[in-house]
Amino acid sequence: MSTLAHVLEASGLATITLGSVKGQLESAAPPRGLFCDFPLGRPLGKPGDTKFQHRVLAHAFAMLQRTEHGIEVFPDVISDQSEVLSCPMPPRAESDDHPAVVEARALRPAYDRTIARFGERMGAFRLMGPDQVPAAIATFAAVADGAAWKEAGIPGIPARVVQDIRGYYEAAAVSLAEHTPSAFEATRWFQHETEAGRAILGAKQQMEAQGAKPGLWQYLTTGAAAD
Amino acid sequence: MNPSKPSSDRVKELMDGLEPAIFENAAFTTPKPLAESTVAILTSAALHHPEQPGFDPRDTSFRKLDPKRTDYRLGHWSQDIDQVGFGIDYNVVFPIDRLNELAADGTIGAVSEVHLAYAGNQFELEGIRLDSGPEGAKTLLDAGVDVVLLTPV
Numbered sequence A: 001m002s003t004l005a006h007v008l009e010a011s012g013l014a015t016i017t018l019g020s021v022k023g024q025l026e027s028a029a030p031p032r033g034l035f036c037d038f039p040l041g042r043p044l045g046k047p048g049d050t051k052f053q054h055r056v057l058a059h060a061f062a063m064l065q066r067t068e069h070g071i072e073v074f075p076d077v078i079s080d081q082s083e084v085l086s087c088p089m090p091p092r093a094e095s096d097d098h099p100a101v102v103e104a105r106a107l108r109p110a111y112d113r114t115i116a117r118f119g120e121r122m123g124a125f126r127l128m129g130p131d132q133v134p135a136a137i138a139t140f141a142a143v144a145d146g147a148a149w150k151e152a153g154i155p156g157i158p159a160r161v162v163q164d165i166r167g168y169y170e171a172a173a174v175s176l177a178e179h180t181p182s183a184f185e186a187t188r189w190f191q192h193e194t195e196a197g198r199a200i201l202g203a204k205q206q207m208e209a210q211g212a213k214p215g216l217w218q219y220l221t222t223g224a225a226a227d
Numbered sequence B: 001m002n003p004s005k006p007s008s009d010r011v012k013e014l015m016d017g018l019e020p021a022i023f024e025n026a027a028f029t030t031p032k033p034l035a036e037s038t039v040a041i042l043t044s045a046a047l048h049h050p051e052q053p054g055f056d057p058r059d060t061s062f063r064k065l066d067p068k069r070t071d072y073r074l075g076h077w078s079q080d081i082d083q084v085g086f087g088i089d090y091n092v093v094f095p096i097d098r099l100n101e102l103a104a105d106g107t108i109g110a111v112s113e114v115h116l117a118y119a120g121n122q123f124e125l126e127g128i129r130l131d132s133g134p135e136g137a138k139t140l141l142d143a144g145v146d147v148v149l150l151t152p153v
Helices: A002-010 A022-028 A050-065 A099-106 A108-118 A130-144 A158-176 A185-193 A195-209 B007-016 B084-088 B096-104 B126-142
Strands: A014-019 A032-035 A070-073 B038-043 B063-065 B115-117 B147-151
Touching (some): A002 A022, A002 B126, A002 B147, A014 A050, A022 A032, A022 B007, A050 B096, A050 B147, A099 A130, A099 A158, A108 A130, A108 A158, A130 A195, A158 A185, A158 A195, A158 B084, B038 B096, B038 B126, B115 B126
Parallel strands (some): A014 B147, A032 A070, B038 B115, B038 B147
């Protein structure tokens, strides 16, 4: 990000760079950097809070008055409280399929409600659509139960497939929750509280045990929601 | 690293240690007054419209974002960013509605007709520094942009 700021500035454009990682902002030293101590993924701080977002922008644009390079600090801090979303799960159909697959099917109406309300900005669209998510989860569940990961039929690079599964679950969670989730609140729910999250964690452990390269299994879970 | 901190803060601490590109004699452009300036957003969130190709890891190219649309997709590959905030309100990453409000009240001169998205978490920055970065700058200059707000995720 700061590299681009330097390139743009050298081309005659004035820039202000927002950053949530202070050391990175300081060491990359963009011409005007505003450190906002907010969770990763929310550089303007608070979704749905117009006033707060305008305060961030007002501080950012005020930095155009500077006559030399510098980093400033936005005064408000938004801390991750390590919350885990409490989500009422929809009823699941009777089925002999793996519980994670049944769970994913049951979440589909909630997923569709979120997409209808907010658009498909998050969700399952990178490698697959929502129709393919239950079958993709089945492949991880099979690996967790001991199948060879190379032969389980994971429909793509495992970490990328998991991003679509996570997106599907987090989109569903938005409709199931009774409030706007704080950062990583829905991720923790997905990773620690759902059958799919448990299946993926189990697959990760199995892939490691089966000797898969670390780059193939270590990104199956989210470090930011590790606990 | 402090194990008592929330896990997302520990990830930020890890990112603190990444080596940035160092720019000796960095440029500094003095803009014209904000109320006369055209403002664009450049984000490293790998946003794209549905019909545009997504970003592969190591993809240093950019996508042009149309400010009149709202169908922005979050294509960033990092697992360690929150994506729900963007899913609920794209302005938390791409504050285009806020810029339109600032243009309407005269705080900024105008909102650019073109905005750019790159994919962050790149470890090889040369392609951005030498190729796609200058190309993006030209795209913005050709669109009459004076000021650029850069937003990460």
